[in-house]
Amino acid sequence: MGERKVTVAAEVGLHARPAATFVQRAKQAPMDITVEKAHGGGPVNGKSILAIMALDVRQGETVVISAEGDGSEEILDELAAIASTP
Known part of the structure; x- marks a missing residue:
C-alpha cells in the first residue's frame, strides 16, 4: 500500500474547493x-466529499493519503x- 504524508496548505484547509x-480526482x-x-482519527473514504470535510483538516495539519x-x-x-497547494 502506498501512502503520502502531506501538510495541507490551503487557507481553508481541506474544505470547500480544495476538498x-x-x-473529483480521487x-x-x-x-x-x-x-x-496524521495525529489521530481513523481513515475515511477519499472519494466522499462529506467524509473529507468531516475530517475537519485545517491549514498546517498533516494528512496521510493511502491507495493500493x-x-x-x-x-x-x-x-x-x-492537498499541498495553497
Whole structure:
C-alpha cells in the first residue's frame, strides 16, 4: 500500500474547493483511497466529499493519503499536490 504524508496548505484547509478538487480526482481512480489525520482519527473514504470535510483538516495539519493498486503512486502524487497547494 502506498501512502503520502502531506501538510495541507490551503487557507481553508481541506474544505470547500480544495476538498471538491481532491474528491473529483480521487473518484477517477479505480482503487480505494483513504485519508486520515496524521495525529489521530481513523481513515475515511477519499472519494466522499462529506467524509473529507468531516475530517475537519485545517491549514498546517498533516494528512496521510493511502491507495493500493496499479497506478496508485501516480494518483497519490496528484492528490498530494492538490492537498499541498495553497
